[in-house]
Amino acid sequence: MKRVKKVPAIAPVSWLNIDGQIRRYGFDCYMEVVADARYVFRTVQRIIDECARGHGLDSLEYQVMIQIYGASERRLPIVQLAERLNIVAALRSRLVHQLESRFLVRRVRSASDRRATYVGLTAHMKSRPFMSALWPAIHGDATRR
Numbered sequence: 001m002k003r004v005k006k007v008p009a010i011a012p013v014s015w016l017n018i019d020g021q022i023r024r025y026g027f028d029c030y031m032e033v034v035a036d037a038r039y040v041f042r043t044v045q046r047i048i049d050e051c052a053r054g055h056g057l058d059s060l061e062y063q064v065m066i067q068i069y070g071a072s073e074r075r076l077p078i079v080q081l082a083e084r085l086n087i088v089a090a091l092r093s094r095l096v097h098q099l100e101s102r103f104l105v106r107r108v109r110s111a112s113d114r115r116a117t118y119v120g121l122t123a124h125m126k127s128r129p130f131m132s133a134l135w136p137a138i139h140g141d142a143t144r145r
Helices: 027-054 059-070 078-085 089-101 131-144
Strands: 013-016 022-025 075-077 105-109 117-121
Touching: 022 027, 027 059, 059 075, 059 078, 059 089, 059 105, 059 117, 075 078, 078 089, 078 117, 089 105
Parallel strands: none
Antiparallel strands: 013 022, 075 117, 105 117
8 A cells, every 4th residue: 555645734824915904815815816916917017018119118128217207206226226126237227328318317416425326207208208108008908807
């Protein structure tokens, strides 16, 4: 008679929901939620890529713009940009340079810390509907499903 290995049970997962309550989910339910979240993320990413191409930017350049636009005062410490995009500093510098050459972003020295540099939107960028084009595209795609 063969011995059958017993598979250990996977403990339920706990997390804090948006409503502030701790929920416990079994592994199967957890994986369903992860699969749904991944689907939504990939759909939004596809829409962002399409918007980027429509505005003459590649996906990573558009991600830079999203990060800056989403930051307070529409500017972001240049060090944080690489962290938020999960890219190396050399690529960050190249991306910022490319966007500067098209007058979409500008580097600004911090008034309080001369070592710090921010990347912010230019007045030219603020007058263009780059970012506002995302909302109807994402919302429209979501309501069609």
